[in-house]
Amino acid sequence: xxxxxxxxxxxxxxxxxxxxxxxxxxxxxxxxxxxxxxxxxxxxxxxxxxxxxxxxxxxxxxxxxxxxxxxxxxxxxxxxxxxxxxxxxxxxxxxxxxxxxxxxxxxxxxxxxxxxxxxxxxxxxxxxxxxxxxxxxxxxxxxxxxxxxxxxxxxxxxxxxxxxxxxxxxxxxxxxxxxxxxxxxxxxxxxxxxxxxxxxxxxxxxxxxxxxxxxxxxxxxxxxxxxxxxxxxxxxxxxxxxxxxxxxxxxxxxxxxxxxxxxxxxxxxxxxxxxxxxxxxxxxxxxxxxxxxxxxxxxxxxxxxxxxxxxxxxxxxxxxxxxxxxxxxxxxxxxxxxxxxxxxxxxxxxxxxxxxxxxxxxxxxxxxxxxxxxxxxxxxxxxxxxxxxxxxxxxxxxxxxxxxxxxxxxxxxxxxxxxxxxxxxxxxxxxxxxxxxxxxxxxxx
Amino acid sequence: xxxxxxxxxxxxxxxxxxxxxxxxxxxxxxxxxxxxxxxxxxxxxxxxxxxxxxxxxxxxxxxxx
Numbered sequence: 001x002x003x004x005x006x007x008x009x010x011x012x013x014x015x016x017x018x019x020x021x022x023x024x025x026x027x028x029x030x031x032x033x034x035x036x037x038x039x040x041x042x043x044x045x046x047x048x049x050x051x052x053x054x055x056x057x058x059x060x061x062x063x064x065x066x067x068x069x070x071x072x073x074x075x076x077x078x079x080x081x082x083x084x085x086x087x088x089x090x091x092x093x094x095x096x097x098x099x100x101x102x103x104x105x106x107x108x109x110x111x112x113x114x115x116x117x118x119x120x121x122x123x124x125x126x127x128x129x130x131x132x133x134x135x136x137x138x139x140x141x142x143x144x145x146x147x148x149x150x151x152x153x154x155x156x157x158x159x160x161x162x163x164x165x166x167x168x169x170x171x172x173x174x175x176x177x178x179x180x181x182x183x184x185x186x187x188x189x190x191x192x193x194x195x196x197x198x199x200x201x202x203x204x205x206x207x208x209x210x211x212x213x214x215x216x217x218x219x220x221x222x223x224x225x226x227x228x229x230x231x232x233x234x235x236x237x238x239x240x241x242x243x244x245x246x247x248x249x250x251x252x253x254x255x256x257x258x259x260x261x262x263x264x265x266x267x268x269x270x271x272x273x274x275x276x277x278x279x280x281x282x283x284x285x286x287x288x289x290x291x292x293x294x295x296x297x298x299x300x301x302x303x304x305x306x307x308x309x310x311x312x313x314x315x316x317x318x319x320x321x322x323x324x325x326x327x328x329x330x331x332x333x334x335x336x337x338x339x340x341x342x343x344x345x346x347x348x349x350x351x352x353x354x355x356x357x358x359x360x361x362x363x364x365x366x367x368x369x370x371x372x373x374x375x376x377x378x379x380x381x382x383x384x385x386x387x388x389x390x391x392x393x394x395x396x397x398x399x400x401x402x403x404x405x406x407x408x409x410x411x412x413x414x415x416x417x418x419x420x421x422x423x424x425x426x427x428x429x430x431x432x433x434x435x436x437x438x439x440x441x442x443x444x445x
Numbered sequence: 446x447x448x449x450x451x452x453x454x455x456x457x458x459x460x461x462x463x464x465x466x467x468x469x470x471x472x473x474x475x476x477x478x479x480x481x482x483x484x485x486x487x488x489x490x491x492x493x494x495x496x497x498x499x500x501x502x503x504x505x506x507x508x509x510x
Contacts, residue, residue, distance in 0.1 A: 117489040
């Protein structure tokens with residue numbers, strides 16, 4: 001493909017020079033934050049660290065981390081509503097967004113006009129790497145509301161020169177018809193929504209989504225496109241290439257799966273610094289293959305900076321470089337899970353994404369599932385509810401046996417299985433919450 | 446990708462010139478919102494040019510307000 005990279009210089013910068021760039025940029029954003037954010041300054045003063053103390057990447061580890069709960073605690077105060085983390089005058093804030101609130105009270109995020117340009121620039125790296133070009137007509141079936149979601153994807157597609165079709169107010173069926181009518185070649189959405197959209201086309205409209213002109217899809221907002229079985233379902237449902245992007249309101253658009261689909265996502269290491277911490281010891285993990293928790297710095301974000309933010313995302317560096325030639329490292333499997341979600345059940349460590357991989361990799365099962373973990377006295381149990389496809393009902397017992405075997409193999413756990421008819425389990429509009437840990441909610445029997 | 450440092454420095458210098466001109470325009474047009482605010486928007490794009498090219502020069506320059 002002609003002009004493979006959005007920025008061939010940065011994206012193939014030799015590692016030594018890239019790391020030097022990261023250090024210099026970290027020094028800059030750290031000084032900026034130390035000078036202007038009362039919240040961060042107090043944190044750094046307590047830790048006894050100043051910008052002059054940062055001379056190497058190793059020194060960065062001394063900078064205290066910021067967690068989402070800390071941001072929640074300082075907001076809804078002046079400068080309202082952002083509080084003491086704001087580094088620019090309030091009248092220089094031009095964009096308001098907030099987090100989705102799936103993990104608690106939403107966090108408000110301020111961006112200046114320059115920050116918003118930066119958001120769109122980071123997304124341009126994403127889309128260009130996935131093959132978006134001026135010849136694409138990009139359909140955006142999302143709500144255009146207070147969540148940052150695909151807003152920057154919209155403007156990045158424009159920046160690249162694509163034609164952008166906003167599908168905001170349309171319902172799902174109208175969106176499907178619009179894709180068909182205007183011959184859209186690309187779209188963006190959450191895996192949950194796009195799987196649901198395909199199901200709507202098939203079951204309610206008598207339309208085969210594979211015959212729609214969509215050639216490529218960018219997924220974001222939740223894990224899914226990084227889980228091989230889910231990606232395969234999406235690609236099969238739409239007859240399109242599906243690419244993952246992991247980003248966050250508080251962080252930015254920090255990663256992309258390039259068109260070579262290396263089984264993971266590149267970190268945009270010219271714009272973000274990723275550190276991986278061991279979940280138990282907190283030690284920094286450099287070697288590939290070992291998973292840990294991501295601590296991330298947005299090296300250019302100014303109004304409300306993101307400096308050593310504890311994302312709680314579980315990731316691991318990939319063993320092999322990507323054939324695309326980028327020196328931006330790959331995180332194998334994308335975001336593997338959330339440190340908050342990875343839990344011990346019956347003494348065994350469980351990542352919910354492993355269950356999704358089994359369910360969606362199994363022929364005869366629908367896309368939806370639910371997991372419920374409970375405790376009765378001292379005994380823990382885990383129930384998996386799945387939907388069995390009508391054509392597989394006769395082979396129900398066989399499917400159940402295979403499912404148990406795969407679950408045991410992949411998660412080392414035994415499950416109470418419930419097989420339901422397709423359409424029975426809850427459907428989610430945009431982001432799903434399929435894993436329910438009733439032990440945490442104090443709902444023991 | 447191999448690139449010519451001289452060419453890159455040339456890009457860098459042109460971008461810095463753009464910034465200087467845009468900043469002067471913003472200041473000169475401060476009584477005309479159409480000029481001031483559009484110049485401010487242009488500076489946002491110039492900032493991205495700096496992130497993509499100018500930051501490669503060591504040490505990275507402090508951010509412009």
